[in-house]
Amino acid sequence: MRIMRAAEMLLELVIPWLTICLLPPAAGTVIVQTMRQMPVITELRPTHNEKICSTWGNHHFKTFDGDFFQLPSPCNYILASQCKGTYEHFNIQFQRQEINGVPIIKRVTMRLDGAEVELDKTSIKVNNEHFTLPFSRYGITAERTVSYVKIEAKLGVVIMWNEEDALWVELDAKFKNQTCGLCGDYNGVQVYDEFFKEGKTVSLDYFEETWKVNGPTEDCEKSSVQDKQTCENQIDLCSNLLSGPAFLSCNNLIDKDSFIGACVKDICRCNSSTTCLCSTISEYSRQCAHAGGTPHKWKTAQMCGKNSNQNI
Ligand SMILES: *[C@@H]1O[C@H](CO)[C@@H](O)[C@H](O)[C@H]1NC(C)=O
Ligand SMILES: *[C@@H]1O[C@H](CO)[C@@H](O)[C@H](O)[C@H]1NC(C)=O
Numbered sequence: 001m002r003i004m005r006a007a008e009m010l011l012e013l014v015i016p017w018l019t020i021c022l023l024p025p026a027a028g029t030v031i032v033q034t035m036r037q038m039p040v041i042t043e044l045r046p047t048h049n050e051k052i053c054s055t056w057g058n059h060h061f062k063t064f065d066g067d068f069f070q071l072p073s074p075c076n077y078i079l080a081s082q083c084k085g086t087y088e089h090f091n092i093q094f095q096r097q098e099i100n101g102v103p104i105i106k107r108v109t110m111r112l113d114g115a116e117v118e119l120d121k122t123s124i125k126v127n128n129e130h131f132t133l134p135f136s137r138y139g140i141t142a143e144r145t146v147s148y149v150k151i152e153a154k155l156g157v158v159i160m161w162n163e164e165d166a167l168w169v170e171l172d173a174k175f176k177n178q179t180c181g182l183c184g185d186y187n188g189v190q191v192y193d194e195f196f197k198e199g200k201t202v203s204l205d206y207f208e209e210t211w212k213v214n215g216p217t218e219d220c221e222k223s224s225v226q227d228k229q230t231c232e233n234q235i236d237l238c239s240n241l242l243s244g245p246a247f248l249s250c251n252n253l254i255d256k257d258s259f260i261g262a263c264v265k266d267i268c269r270c271n272s273s274t275t276c277l278c279s280t281i282s283e284y285s286r287q288c289a290h291a292g293g294t295p296h297k298w299k300t301a302q303m304c305g306k307n308s309n310q311n312i
Contacts, residue, residue, distance in 0.1 A: 026066065031141060047292050051173065051252070053183030056166040057279025058098065058269055059103055060262050062287075063184035064171070067194060068258040068264060071182070071208055075100070075220035076107075078211045082168050083180035089113055090157050092169055092181070093213060104165050111231050112153040113139055121163055165279050167284070231268035238263035238277070242284055246298035250288035259284045278304035 008105060009067065055061045059072040059175060064080075071077075074097055081091035090112050098105040115138040116126040125131065135144035139154040151159045156172030179186045185196045195202045214220055231302040238260045243251070250256070259280060266277040285295040299305045 009023060022085065044236075050188065050289055052168055052170045052287070052290065053293075054166065054168045054283065054287070055079070055182070056106075056283040057096070057103070058262075058266050058276045060280065060283070061182055062258070063182070063185040063194060064179070065184050065188060065190050065194070066183065066255060066258070067190055067202055068255075068262060071204070071222075071264075072103070073208065073220075073222040075212050075222055076215060077208075077216075078180050078213055079167070080171065080181040080183040082175060082178050083176040089155050090153065092157075092159065094167060100167075105161060105167050108161060108167065109158065110151070110159065112151075112157060113155050115140055115153075117142075117151065118150070119161065124149075130256075166283060182208075184232035234267040235260060235264055235265060238267070240283060243276070246296040247284065247293075249293040250284065250291075250295055251289040253293045254284060254288050 002257040014051050016208050024134060027079050033191060050064060050066070051276070053062065053064045059070050061067075061071060063069075066291060074095065075232065076093055076095040079092045079094050088091075088111070090110065092110045095106045095109045096103050098104075106120065108119045111117070116125075116127050117140065124133065124142060126140065131137070131142070133149065134141070135196040142149070142151045144150075147162045148162045156174060158168075160170070171179070171186065175186060177185060177187045187193070194204075194207060195204070208222065212222075240264065242256055242259055244300075262280045263277045270276040278299075285298065288295045
């Protein structure tokens with residue numbers, strides 16, 4: 001792959017989560033600052049990403065248990081809630097919208113141990129009161145770093161949003177087998193009981209309906225499945241991208257095949273331009289870094305860089 005030059009991969013080791021994402025060249029100094037605050041990850045933690053559920057880009061989701069699916073919908077959903085305990089300590093909901101055809105996360109609403117948090121691109125409210133970042137109140141710490149807003153609740157919940165397309169929920173292991181929502185039941189077993197329950201397959205439509213929550217005044221209907229254009233299967237292209245020199249350290253840490261699947265869907269949706277797969281590669285890179293890998297810089301002027309026209 002010409003677009004991934006080995007020389008460009010020599011710099012920038014250990015870049016924690018979103019610092020890899022969408023950095024203009026001028027942000028180099030910021031990376032250094034961020035790296036100084038962050039512990040250097042030396043040991044591999046292949047299981048670490050089990051605590052993380054994420055949604056990104058072209059309506060992709062990865063559950064705590066590692067199931068990937070796509071849900072193109074502008075409706076409001078429960079992403080994760082503690083539904084099986086005697087008391088619901090947290091409930092995290094979110095909604096997407098498309099701006100000029102690009103899906104982003106419009107709003108995240110959370111109940112975290114009784115505090116109501118409402119987050120969108122312009123504001124953060126806690127119990128209906130406006131706050132500016134950073135702040136620490138009601139057992140919640142919220143801050144903005146160079147590339148994401150992070151909200152951490154003492155009870156063992158961390159939410160990270162890049163203020164664009166990507167949202168992460170990280171839960172303490174004590175919540176295993178206690179959760180509901182699009183992020184699944186966190187039981188450590190793929191597919192069960194999200195998409196296979198009591199001996200029966202659960203359809204994505206049924207799953208989605210279960211966790212859809214309409215607001216008091218809105219009745220959102222998921223639009224019917226998007227145009228299923230036939231598109232060339234770009235599995236080789238996606239596989240090459242995610243196996244490139246920038247991601248060598250990710251090979252044994254991340255479920256690469258599922259990301260390749262997501263990338264293939266992205267290219268199909270974008271009519272074989274690579275515009276939408278940039279977010280999937282970014283997510284791959286973030287998850288790799290979080291799992292203890294050291295993804296290198298992969299964006300170039302031709303590939304997902306600021307001014308690339310993103311056609312291969
Ligand atoms: C959660 O449920 C799974 C599947 O039933 C079980 O194997 C696992 O041990 C449970 N984990 C905890 C922490 O209860
Ligand atoms: C998709 O690409 C084909 C071939 O390049 C072009 O003819 C068509 O107009 C494109 N469709 C859209 C929706 O961009």
